[in-house]
Amino acid sequence: MSVMVSVIIPAYNAQKYIAQSINSVLQQTYQLFELIIVDDYSTDNTNDIVTQLSHNNLKINFIQNQRKKGPSGARNTGLLRAEGQYIAFLDADDMWHPEHLRKGITYLESYNNLDAIFFNFNIIDSANKQPKKNWFAERKFTTSLKTITTEKNLHIITENMFHALLDESFIQLQSLMLRRRVCLNVVFNEEIMRAEDLDFIIRVYLESKARFAFSNTITSDYYRHDNSLTTHSMEKIVPTLIDHITLFRSYFVKHADDKIAMHKLRNILYDRHLNLSYCYRKQLDHYLALLHLLKSVRYGVNLFQIKELAKILVSTVQSVVPVFKLAKF
Numbered sequence: 001m002s003v004m005v006s007v008i009i010p011a012y013n014a015q016k017y018i019a020q021s022i023n024s025v026l027q028q029t030y031q032l033f034e035l036i037i038v039d040d041y042s043t044d045n046t047n048d049i050v051t052q053l054s055h056n057n058l059k060i061n062f063i064q065n066q067r068k069k070g071p072s073g074a075r076n077t078g079l080l081r082a083e084g085q086y087i088a089f090l091d092a093d094d095m096w097h098p099e100h101l102r103k104g105i106t107y108l109e110s111y112n113n114l115d116a117i118f119f120n121f122n123i124i125d126s127a128n129k130q131p132k133k134n135w136f137a138e139r140k141f142t143t144s145l146k147t148i149t150t151e152k153n154l155h156i157i158t159e160n161m162f163h164a165l166l167d168e169s170f171i172q173l174q175s176l177m178l179r180r181r182v183c184l185n186v187v188f189n190e191e192i193m194r195a196e197d198l199d200f201i202i203r204v205y206l207e208s209k210a211r212f213a214f215s216n217t218i219t220s221d222y223y224r225h226d227n228s229l230t231t232h233s234m235e236k237i238v239p240t241l242i243d244h245i246t247l248f249r250s251y252f253v254k255h256a257d258d259k260i261a262m263h264k265l266r267n268i269l270y271d272r273h274l275n276l277s278y279c280y281r282k283q284l285d286h287y288l289a290l291l292h293l294l295k296s297v298r299y300g301v302n303l304f305q306i307k308e309l310a311k312i313l314v315s316t317v318q319s320v321v322p323v324f325k326l327a328k329f
Helices: 020-027 046-054 068-080 099-111 161-167 196-208 234-254 259-282 286-299 303-328
Strands: 005-011 033-039 060-064 087-090 116-125 130-134 146-148 154-159 176-179 210-226
Touching: 005 020, 005 068, 005 099, 020 033, 020 046, 033 046, 033 068, 033 161, 046 060, 060 068, 087 099, 099 116, 099 176, 099 210, 146 196, 154 303, 161 196, 161 259, 234 259, 259 286, 259 303
Parallel strands: 005 033, 005 087, 033 060, 116 210
Antiparallel strands: 087 176, 116 130, 116 176, 146 154, 154 210
16 A cells, blocks of 8 residues: 555644654554645644654654634644645544554555445543543444445445534544545635534535445544533533534535425534523523524424523523612612
8 A cells, every 4th residue: 555644633732742642643554645734723732742742753744733723723824735635634632543544555455436435433431541441332323324244344334424513523524534535615614613623524525425434443542521512511511512503504505305304404503503502591581591492483383492491591580680679669
């Protein structure tokens, strides 16, 4: 095999983890790669660490954004510089196992009708460095998706990927390798900070007609942090829900002729608006709580909405009464 892989690592204030991520790439058994590291205007020592590691290493192309662009913008910077026939992504706080690139290349070179492959990976608790479980064990797609299994234990997906990904977001970028040709005209959406990876994968499928496959083999470690977007706290849930609404609303407008997708999108948008109403009520922002409750009605009517309306009204009264008493006093 003599094909080049462009590996893209976006980094922002990643001084704690960036060295181990870079070294996991440099230690790959498949060595025909270029490593593009994009520092997204970090304010810690990320710059110094990468500069030191890249010294006299011709495989590393270190790029520094002159303003903070977010993960989508940083990855787009890397995509525009990529020269390999294949693209692979790695986040600055995750690690590949030594055979990750070789396994991906072997599969894609063996099956010319495939454009992208993704692998299983360990989920590591960053606090104690212990594995919790593997990614596929948390997902439903391995048993729900229609696939063709090859003699090499590769599962080629034959189902509509757009519909499947609306049901469950089951691909993580650090486990994905794809042919560069399928993302030549597809870039990450810089308007959203969350779910940008899901959107990228969906558009690669829809716009480039890419064919996907997966392997159960574990080829990387994904570190789950207490302050990551996967951690459930109100400060993180609200912007995530807003980004989801922006993204799925755009699909709702673009794919009005896809009845299956429209049904799934109605359920998603109903759920996101109703959850956002709950979050704003908990934050005592009754106007936005009511606004998103009313927006949820566009996509369906349910007893839960009536209950949420009652809770908003009760919460509004409870917040107003103490002020009224204080003013009267």
